[in-house]
Amino acid sequence: MGNPIQKLSDNVSLVANADTWIEGKAIQQLEKTAQLDSIVKAVGMPDLHPGRGYPIGAAFLSRSKIYPALVGNDIGCGMSLWKTDIKLRKVNLDKFEKHLSTIDAPLHEDWKEYIDSRLVEKGLMKTNFDQALGTIGGGNHFAELQQVSDIYDEAVFNALDISKNNLVLLVHSGSRGLGESILRNHVEEFGHQGLDEKSEAFSHYMKRHDDALKFAELNRELIAKRILKRLRGNGELVIDVNHNLVSQFRVSQIQVSQNQVSQNQVFESLDSENGKGWIHRKGATPSDCGIVMIPGSRGDYSYLVKPELNSNSSAECLYSLAHGAGRKWRRSDCKSRLSKRYKKSDLERTGFGSRVICKNKALIYEEAPEAYKSISSVIESMKAANLVTPIARFKPVLTYKTQGGC
């Protein structure tokens, strides 16, 4: 199988086993981005795929400059997992689909007081983007009801107190129009150049970036609460982790018990006085925030994994993991590749027998399971690299994309 962490060049690594398809264009983007001024290390995750200029499924360490364009427009995009009290035996997909109609619309006035109080608690000002709070958005965003399928580590799983008889809810969304406007305003003034950490522009961007993280977290919370209310269920947040962000890293921040040497090798090019740097995650899940969920396509499993920090690999991989299966096909290719095989109605069911709610015809093809890599190859790559230990996997019951038709 070869080394699961391939060294592509001096400061570029790729986590992928032989089974994991990685597109050449994504590698080119990874290597080109690694050449940017102040960037000392780039790592492609097994879900690496091409983006608009910069690859998705990658992490970048810089010394003293940050690159807002590298984080992209969906600042704070992430994954939240909720355990619910909705019993598997109570699942009625037709009823659920009815209950979930119109959740694309802005939240009703009844939510206003709660939203206002949550904004205040998070220190966020009101903006015109608030009407998007509680909505999923487009692209690869979704909300998915899932059931436990397989448990690999009973002790760790049981500690999370997730019942095998109940559904869980996974929400993938971000900061909607807010993050988009932050990046657009930034690019209009500065283009794609990096911002020195001592500059005023840096502080201005980071303040807005941090607000977008909080906004995205609140958005996912409101999406989950809205769905649970519609389904007459209750839920509790288990995990919420962002995978599009830039954050400061200190060498001393993580204790690597056995392999301090390797960590120092990776981070040796940072400022020698304080050992600080910036980790840009573009579709890369942090590995230093505890247990995380890494979903496959709507027709594949989602894996709950425990990141392993006591390995050579975690520093080499910039304390980052894949954020999903990663696209295999370009969006624009999906319809032509699949329309002979499947009608739209075929795509509203998956191999698991789960339901897909997506009234947008282009999107239901673009997000077809065939358009994504196999999640097991992504997980196996990270396992072989000693980055994660799988705890459990879940299978989809109902995937909500959008009611918006066209």
Add this chain to the structure above:
DNA sequence: ATGTGC
């Protein structure tokens, strides 16, 4: 990705 671009 985006109250979606000419």
